[in-house]
Amino acid sequence: MLSSTDYHFQKSSINKLSKAKVFGDKLRQTLEALSGFDKVLKTVKPSPPPISQYRLLRRRLSGIVDRLASPEIALFDDLFYLYAIKAGIGEKNSKLRRRLFQSPYPGLFVGFLGPLGIGKSTVAQDLMAALAAAVVTREPYENNPFLAISQRSPDYMLRSQTYFLLTNIKSDMVTRLASGIAISDTSTLTDILMWCRWYSQTGHFAKEDYRIYQRLVNLLCPIIPRPDYLVVLSLENVGQIPLLKQGIAARLRGQAARDGEKVFVASANRDLARQNAIVDLLARQIPRQWGVRCLHYRINPLRVYQDQAYRAGLVTDIKNAVISGKKL
Numbered sequence: 001m002l003s004s005t006d007y008h009f010q011k012s013s014i015n016k017l018s019k020a021k022v023f024g025d026k027l028r029q030t031l032e033a034l035s036g037f038d039k040v041l042k043t044v045k046p047s048p049p050p051i052s053q054y055r056l057l058r059r060r061l062s063g064i065v066d067r068l069a070s071p072e073i074a075l076f077d078d079l080f081y082l083y084a085i086k087a088g089i090g091e092k093n094s095k096l097r098r099r100l101f102q103s104p105y106p107g108l109f110v111g112f113l114g115p116l117g118i119g120k121s122t123v124a125q126d127l128m129a130a131l132a133a134a135v136v137t138r139e140p141y142e143n144n145p146f147l148a149i150s151q152r153s154p155d156y157m158l159r160s161q162t163y164f165l166l167t168n169i170k171s172d173m174v175t176r177l178a179s180g181i182a183i184s185d186t187s188t189l190t191d192i193l194m195w196c197r198w199y200s201q202t203g204h205f206a207k208e209d210y211r212i213y214q215r216l217v218n219l220l221c222p223i224i225p226r227p228d229y230l231v232v233l234s235l236e237n238v239g240q241i242p243l244l245k246q247g248i249a250a251r252l253r254g255q256a257a258r259d260g261e262k263v264f265v266a267s268a269n270r271d272l273a274r275q276n277a278i279v280d281l282l283a284r285q286i287p288r289q290w291g292v293r294c295l296h297y298r299i300n301p302l303r304v305y306q307d308q309a310y311r312a313g314l315v316t317d318i319k320n321a322v323i324s325g326k327k328l
Contacts, residue, residue: 017071017072019155022068026064028212028215029064033061034057035219040053054084061080078170082166085100086220086222097223100176100223105176106177107181108229109172109229110127110133110181111183111186111227111229112233113190113193113233113283115233115234117245118233118235118244118299118301120233127183127315127318128183130315133180133182134179136182143167144164157205158210165191165192165220169225187227187230188225189227189230192224193278193282194279202271227292228292229293230293230294233299234276235300236298236300241272244272245265245272247301247302248261248264248265283296295321297317
């Protein structure tokens with residue numbers, strides 16, 4: 001069983017967040033120390049990792065982050081936890097690490113990739129019923145304590161995306177190791193390859209912070225679970241961008257935490273067109289670079305929400321592709 005970090009904090013703790021540079025510097029120092037410990041591990045293989053040395057490192061790193069706000073400290077706790085799994089520190093983490101690298105896996109893992117508002121959650125929900133999925137996980141944006149403030153200021157985007165990365169890795173680990181069919185309306189790869197690249201290209205993710213984020217991804221890359229299938233949804237054509245904006249605007253009603261997304265539905269905003277282009281590119285790149293099979297569908301987002309027969313046909317196509325591929 002994976003540990004669960006409590007990210008539910010008093011609003012006052014969010015107001016006490018450290019300055020952007022302070023948090024980034026502390027995360028960079030921590031990543032440098034953990035990367036250095038990776039080199040130590042290479043000298044002791046195949047012996048068990050030196051637990052006592054890791055504990056000393058944790059103690060030293062805890063001193064670096066102890067003056068951060070509680071939501072920020074929780075990010076580092078998750079980072080240390082996932083690194084211990086990656087390194088196989090201790091019997092429990094070593095056992096979990098072996099399970100993550102086992103082949104074949106006990107079940108089938110289907111994830112989703114697509115631009116904002118394309119209908120990923122809606123289609124995933126119907127696919128769950130069509131495939132009688134045993135496990136279903138959803139994008140963890142509702143519990144992200146940094147999301148709202150990161151949508152207002154790029155200074156906080158590193159914290160928000162670090163949260164998504166770490167929590168999605170843990171969620172995908174559960175999904176990856178589940179028996180039967182497991183479906184997620186997102187995936188760790190979706191955040192790494194689409195969202196963060198898009199935020200960087202549109203100026204919502206500061207260049208230095210994005211570099212630090214990439215170092216974090218590289219550190220944890222060996223334990224990032226890969227889905228068996230990634231269902232990729234993109235627009236039939238860029239002329240449908242207004243339809244995408246229409247759906248997003250409807251979804252944002254009553255979701256204060258996502259108010260920052262309203263900028264993307266402005267008539268003059270071109271960011272969603274760029275996001276859709278990134279998705280089309282990733283549908284070709286991911287199979288080569290990550291070894292994950294992509295099922296790419298170009299769709300009309302408004303029909304996904306409003307036309308039950310259209311959505312049912314799409315879900316049937318995905319179901320048949322997954323089932324036929326499973327038999328190969």
